[in-house]
Amino acid sequence: MTIIVTGGAGFIGGNFVLDWIATTGEPVVNLDKLTYAGNLETLKSLEGDSRHTFVEGDICDRALVDSLLATHRPRAIVHFAAESHVDRSIHGPGEFVRTNVEGTFTLLEAARAYWNGLEGQAKADFRFHHVSTDEVYGSLGPNDPPFTETNTYEPNSPYSASKAASDHLVRAWHHTYGLPVTTSNCSNNYGPYHFPEKLIPLMIANALAGKPLPIYGDGQQIRDWLYVTDHCSAIRTILAKGKVGEVYNVGGWNEKPNIDIVKTIIALLDELKPSAEGSYARLITYVTDRPGHDRRYAIDARKIERELGWKPAETFETGIRKTVQWYLDNQDWVQNVLSGAYRDWVAKNYAGREAV
Structure with a gap:
């Protein structure tokens, strides 16, 4: 019994x-x-650990994927591998189309060929689980109900458009070829091992370094926040009990404006790692908003709770405290991640965003 995970060295x-x-x-x-x-x-x-086999390779490499399937004979593929940062997709959309669309297509075709070669219970039990995002649904108004699995797709960035395309491919491979797939669309994840370009780890890293805390626009963009281990348990639940062909929205029931997230992080850092120069709030800097910035996302996660019995274990208050403490306890990991390539990216993304 083995599974293949794509993108298993990412967050x-x-x-x-x-x-x-x-x-x-x-x-x-x-x-x-x-x-x-x-x-x-x-x-x-x-x-x-013999239970973990790491393979460095590209999901667009069909020969490699075929070889892994033939060698390891997995009972499931869990597909995380994706370019996932909206700002990066604005600067360079080509990589997003290649990885998220072409890569998913390659995996689906390899999985279809492998699955067609299985027999009996092994064929009946095989699953292809696709991990997607709430961003495919577009943006919500302040009084709109949260996204459900039947919401129309209205992606607004190159990133979300590429993920929407991958979702459609997964759906089509099930309906056309019978491939046993499931899909989950999750809200914003946070927690340990998060690369410091996303909001929460960036704010923690910058605050500890005494650098500005850049807030896009007025900071009132609202997201639903999901602690990463809750997301992991949701996917385990879908693999175990999910219905083939179904989509499950996975959220944390934690809608928060970005500025509130930053202020919560500041309060925790002021408590756990106080600065000699005073509250980290002094570092908040409002900068020009990014193009096409969606105003609000929110996930209605009632389907997965109703049908599969899953709901998040963490509140935002418990999850964010664990997250801040993890970054304080793992500064070696953080410093090793902050490579020259990362610093170059931050400079490129924020250089043209004057303070407002």
């Missing part, structure tokens, strides 16, 4: 691999290209 994928092995003990073959956001240090605790 969510890495947490999933650690959680899966700790919870189930089932072996994982981990395929990751090790782009800037892939970090083997996240998986350091699995060094020498």
Whole structure:
């Protein structure tokens, strides 16, 4: 019994691999290209563990994917691998189309060929689980109900458009070819091992370094926040009990404006790691908003609770405290991640955003 995980050295994928092995003990073959956001240090605790096989490679490499399927004979593929940062998609959309669309297509075709070669119970039990995002649904108004699984797709960035395309491919491969798929659309994840370009880890890293805390626009963009290990448990639940062909929205029931997130982080840092120069609030800097910035996302996660019995274990208050404490306790991991390539990216993204 083995599963293949794509993108298992990234933030969510890495947490999933650690959680899966700790919870189930089932072996994982981990395929990751090790782009800037892939970090083997996240998986350091699995060094020498025979249940974890790491393969550096590209999901667009059909021969490699075919070889892994033939060699390891997995009962499931869990597909995390994706370019996932909206700002990066604005600067360079081509990589997002290649990885998120072409890569998903390659995986689906390889999975279809492998699945067609299975027999009996092995064929009946096989699953292809696709991990997607709430951003495919577009933006909500302040009084709109949260996204459900039947919401119309209205992606507004190159990133979300590429993920929407991948969702459609997964759906089509099920309806056209019968491939046994499930899909989950999650809200914003946070927690340990998060690459410091996203809001929460960036604010923690910048605050500790005494750097400005850049807030887009007025900071009132609202997101639903999901602690990463809750997301991992949701995917385990879908693999175990999810209905083939179904989509499940996974959220944390934690709608918060970005500025409130930053103020919560500041309050925790002021408590846990006070600065000699006073509150970290002094570092808040409002900058020009990014193009096409969606105003609000919110997930209605009642379907997965009603049909599969899953709901998040963490509140935002418990999850964010664990997250801030983890970053304080793991500064070596953070400093090793802050490579020259990362610093170049931050400079490129924020250089043209004057303070407002």
